[in-house]
Amino acid sequence: MTTLIGWKSREIAIKILNAFEKDKKLREHVEKFTVNLSPLDRAFIREIASGTVRYLRLLDFSLQRALKKNLKGQKPSVRNALRLIAYQLFFTGVPAYAAVNETVEAVKRLLGKKPAGFVNAASKKLLGFNYRREVERIPSYFERISTLYSFETWMVRRWARFYGKDEIEELLKSLNKVAPLCLRVNRIKVTPEKLFSLLESKGIEVERHPFIPDILRIKGRVPIESLPGYKEGYFYIQDPASFLAAYLLDPKPSELILDVGAAPGGKTTAIASITENRAKIVAVDVNKKRMELLKANCKKLGVKNVSFVLTDISKDRSFREKFRSSFDRILIDAPCSATGVIRRHPEGKWNKSIELIRHNQKVQRALLKSAYELLKPGGVLLFSVCSLEQEEGEENAKAALNFGYSPYEFSNLFEELKAGLKGNTLRVFPHRNNMDGFFYAIFRR
Known part of the structure; x- marks a missing residue:
């Protein structure tokens, strides 16, 4: 199983984003490009690629404001490298030098020195960029929150109509959170109590669902295949x-x-x-x-x-x-x-x-x-x-x-x-x- 160095993981993430642009699919591309990687690398690439897609509208808005340029004219790998850098700077704990340097190196390997130099220069304008302040300048309420939480405006307007304007931002925030890993206990093979005890005994941080006995929640990030009871069919991953x-x-x-x-x-x-x-x-x-x-x-x-x-x-x-x-x-x-x-x-x-x-x-x-x-x-x-x-x-x-x-x-x-x-x-x-x-x-x- 392959373990990657920094630029290589960004290169794969850029390729995933390039593929996503063509067909608006994500999971299939993540699986295809990460199938032979270590769980750690797979998790990191999934995080930065999925996060970039999650905040795509906000990232494009921020890049356009910071660079004073439209991204549409750029090559896909350049465009997606800039999005990737913006996501890492705005939403992850990745150090700024690593987010920029490793992604620039990936562009260099993909396209050469000149495009890499452009990405490097452009990324400097993102350092210290305050996207929240820029979003606040958008006059329309629905355009503003659709940009901030990164959704299509037509979606946000209809959900506000369905469920109330007072609740819409909480709904958008919750849809942007990464869902917890939940196990549905397979009672054919094990009881909820036995599976809970098994997971705890193996050092897995687990909690019972507040009111559904069949559901257990795993805390933190754990490769599913490594969970006790996975091979035995003791549970099914299910929200x-x-x-x-x-x-x-x-x-x-x-x-x-x-x-x-x-x-x-x-x-x-x-x-x-x-x-x-x-x-x-x-x-x-x-x-x-x-x-x-x-x-x-x-x-x-x-x-x-x-x-x-x-x-x-x-x-x-x-x-x-x-x-x-x-x-x-x-x-x-x-x-x-x-x-x-x-x-x-x-x-x-x-x-x-x-x-x-x-x-x-x-x-x-x-x-x-x-x-x-x-x-x-x-x-x-x-x-x-x-x-x-x-x-x-x-x-x-x-x-x-x-x-x-x-x-x-x-x-x-x-x-x-x-x-x-x-x-x-x-x-x-x-x-x-x-x-x-x-x-x-x-x-x-």
Whole structure:
């Protein structure tokens, strides 16, 4: 496994950012460029590349103000080197000389002396630059906070309309924080108490979730593969909000349960854990590659009684005929804009649109409509999305009533979440609940 020197890690980060510019994807590029590196190098490169993407708008604003130049005319490696330097200076504890010198050296290796000299000279203007003071000069409130927290203005305006102007800055701050590492205990193999004790005995700093017994939080940064119980399948990496989708479904042993959009397996394996492998689960997904990941996760966690079906229930009439009125419970964790998980995927700030949200809404409604045929009379359906958009949440919950569903009550809702409850719907937020932003709606046929 390779360990890097300073300039090399910046060179890789620049290459990741160059790739991100082309397709607005981040995770795939981080994995591709860091796969053979040590955990320490991988973590550092992920931090500076992801952080640069997270604060992209603010960094570009600051560079333009400091340099009095537009970055668009620069070569991608120069542009992204300057962003990288600005991020390190503004948001990390990296010493200024290392942030500048190592990144300049990376540009020299990539492009030669002249571009490196330009980056070096330009970076000097960032030393001591007060971005907050410059942002305060922006006259429009929404432009100002969108720049400061680095979001698209259209996103910020609509979230303020949805959730209140008094709360918007707290929401933006929380979406910029790096999400904690949470483990969902696999009850098929271990109890929460035993896993907690195992982690503590190996010197891992761990804490219990304040009110969800199945969730443990790891303090600090630890390579996941090195955690005790990882190889044995004692846990699954899962945010509390994601686990809640399976938990709020309230699955029971001996029931036939459909999990729609099941891959890569967080909710399927959570249902199996909750029912201790005694429910029968049909896990459906449209993505073949992700379905293989789901199968591997089930095997690792000791999950049984799962049938894997590669299909789209909204287009597969034969599947609907085969399972008509069959399922006791259905979970639809629908494909969505994923604006509720931006703290985990900062590239999500820059690859969304109103058109995407409207497209998702059509897909989500088609799934809800099709699932009605599959649910037993008296059966329960839980719909969830990791989205902050009301088109994908509240508007779909209303539309579901036109498909024949009746509102139902959450039977096992934690007291600490009741402030987010509205009838048969629930919202959780990073700034209110310290978990990803999710919407849930529960229905009965």
